[in-house]
Amino acid sequence: MKKMSVAILLVLFIIGACSSNQNQEFQEEKQDQTGVENNQSANEERTETELTVLAENLDVPWSITKHQNAFYITERPGGIVKIENEEMERQTISLEKDQSDAAEAGLLGFVLTPDFSESNLAYGYYTYTDESGQFNRVVTLRLSDEGWQEEEVLIDEIPSGTYHHGGRLEIGPDDKLYVTTGDASNAEIAQDLNSLGGKILRMELDGSIPEDNPESDSYVYSYGHRNPQGIAWSSSGEIYASEHGNSANDEINNIGAGENYGWPIIEGNQEREGLVSPLFTSGDDTTWAPSGMAYSDEKLYVAALRGTAVLEFDLETNQHKEVVTGLGRIRDVWTEDNYLYFISNNTDGRGSAEVNDDKLYRIGMSELD
């Protein structure tokens, strides 16, 4: 069995050139950081036998979205890569404002409109600088023969600072566009309902404020967030979001309309009346640095940067574990048709880039048990 798995490893990773020493380091770092006990040898065997690399040489990839058989991956320095049938096409993108090259900033969230086949339209979230400062904005982008072109600004001047730009875009089952925004390294704004920072925002697909938002004239759906970068829905319509804590205390929250998730008043497992504590937290000693999220079969799959893993959170048992390790930092995940897809994030200067990093991977969901 071991021999067979090694043989398959060679085939699958002939272009991957993974260093086993590096994997070992990641394994140890992971165990230190997450404190999750697991069976290391079983984990390695699974990774070796069941993983497929769908694309490589991605440049700080940030977001996965998919249309039919085509993946569209954003690259934080300002690119969109289409991957279809093992063909990789780097598409140009023309933005109205100068994109910021600050840490963690750039082209972040990206999601295709429900009628993308006809409209060629998508939503994008990017950080920019102009004479009045550095901000994030949500825009529509249209694809033509000339590449992607910024068309309409749906929401502008979302706060941006040294760090914590938020940036995830997802369309909910209610056909609203959700936007996760960070506190822009200015914690107080997360509690300020007049600020767009440290929030989860909700808008109609045309950019207007939904009539059934908690406040009728506000995009704010929930607040008291530090730096949320992932959002996903269960099959019953519950909303879950991931959020980076302030050194450890990362959170997975169950999001409710108008609720306050506590930052910076409380964090992690702390409790206070009127504030919502997380469903899961990494605790005081562990850092996941959670980013993109996906849902499948009563489980949440969460990309972990510092945790260098895909984490699985079981919503029925309240248990969590690592299901993919040894590939470095993970930025985003996507689930579809019994497969888990994910992108590594080792080329942003904070990780150890392997040969041909970063990569888009696929693994069968049945291999995660």
Ligand SMILES: [Ca+2]
């Ligand atoms: Ca919180």
